[in-house]
Amino acid sequence: MNSRKPGSKHVGCCAVSLMPAVARMDECVRVDGRPVAEIPVGDRGLAYGDGIFRTIRIESGRPLAWSEQWRRLVHDCTALGLGTPLEAEISADIEALFDNATHGVCKIMITRGSGGRGYTPPRTPTPRRIVSAHELPAHAYGTPEPIALARSSVALAIQPRLAGIKHLNRLEQVLARTECDNRGLADAWMADSQGFVIATTMRNLFFVDSCGRWLTPSLTRAGIIGATRQCLWRALDGAGEAVAESDIRPHALTDCRGAIACNSVGGVVAVSHFDGVALADSETLARYARKLLMDMESREPTQRYQRQGR
Numbered sequence: 267m268n269s270r271k272p273g274s275k276h277v278g279c280c281a282v283s284l285m286p287a288v289a290r291m292d293e294c295v296r297v298d299g300r301p302v303a304e305i306p307v308g309d310r311g312l313a314y315g316d317g318i319f320r321t322i323r324i325e326s327g328r329p330l331a332w333s334e335q336w337r338r339l340v341h342d343c344t345a346l347g348l349g350t351p352l353e354a355e356i357s358a359d360i361e362a363l364f365d366n367a368t369h370g371v372c373k374i375m376i377t378r379g380s381g382g383r384g385y386t387p388p389r390t391p392t393p394r395r396i397v398s399a400h401e402l403p404a405h406a407y408g409t410p411e412p413i414a415l416a417r418s419s420v421a422l423a424i425q426p427r428l429a430g431i432k433h434l435n436r437l438e439q440v441l442a443r444t445e446c447d448n449r450g451l452a453d454a455w456m457a458d459s460q461g462f463v464i465a466t467t468m469r470n471l472f473f474v475d476s477c478g479r480w481l482t483p484s485l486t487r488a489g490i491i492g493a494t495r496q497c498l499w500r501a502l503d504g505a506g507e508a509v510a511e512s513d514i515r516p517h518a519l520t521d522c523r524g525a526i527a528c529n530s531v532g533g534v535v536a537v538s539h540f541d542g543v544a545l546a547d548s549e550t551l552a553r554y555a556r557k558l559l560m561d562m563e564s565r566e567p568t569q570r571y572q573r574q575g576r
Contacts, residue, residue, distance in 0.1 A: 295398045296359045309394060311377030314385065315435035317393075318342040319375040320493070323406070323531050324399075327366040330563060331530065334493040339374065342431045348376055348393050359397035371400040371531055375434065405452075406531050412538035412549060413527065415466060417516070418442045418454040422464050422488040430491040442467040453527065455540070458488040463514040469527035469535070470495035473514070474551055476521045480509040494528045494559070501558035516541060524548035526555055534559065 295303045310316035320339050322329045329335060340350055360372055375396040381388045420442040428435075438456075446454050446467060453466045463483050465471055470492045473481045480502055485491055499509050519525075524547035525537035536552035537545055 298395050299355060306380050308380040308382055309377055310381045311434050317375055317377030317434045318432055319373060319434060321530055322372045324364050324370045324372050327364045327368050329360060329372060331493050331497050334497050338493050343376055345431050348378060351376055351395060363399040370402055373398045410532055410535040412536040413452045414539035415453060415455045415537055417541060418445055418456045422456050422458045424458050424487045426487055429487050430485045432490045439467055463516055464489040466527050469529045471527055473519060473525045474523045476523060480507050482509055482511050484511050484513050492529055494530050497562060498528060498555055498559060501562045505558060524551040526552045
């Protein structure tokens, strides 16, 4: 009996399919610049999470916050010794996947490539580039509803060597997102194993204290440095709003005026409650942050990413 779903491809024992059973975008996966939907099972990203990724919102065929996304991608690849990918190659992949009228999500993965069994990487690896197109999730349309954040029972491990890097090892977030789904929560905040506030399950955090000062958690021990976090930080600096990055205990946030959470796909969302404490100014802060990011994005098109045309 053939148990394969319609539209799937039998790849035997030497490759893993990346294509969904029913693709909703033409040629939705490119591997090293080719429109294929499989990778060798010996890929170290699959075996060990040995690689990095970025998730980018696409508007009218153009990747938003491209300068910062590219900066973070290069930083993370360098940190793991993956070499520096060619921007022109990734740009070509994006253009092949998204036309000028397309809105969606682009995921870029850079793995160390194939390396056989065992943790020790090959001395001269050949990194693999996987770029895929996805539809925007429902929460990314329109102005997002405020979210109430409770604490996740999943703590983030402390590993300064990997802190800030968007590497492919994401089991903590997988467990935390599963917990949210089981509890009927849109999101939850996560602490590291020492109890410091780090982020939500999929967003970075900013707070405004009772004196009007902007705060964001330090990510030197755990967490991901998101592109939207960095863009908003620069935009706030440009608007004369100093941002302090610091170690934050949850009890220190009881007198906060407001909080926002952000990522590259859904943008900025207001935090209505943090651990049950109502935050009165969050929606006002979220509107302010969105405007700063929109103004920054309006200056971006001619600076870095420009479509070459087809």
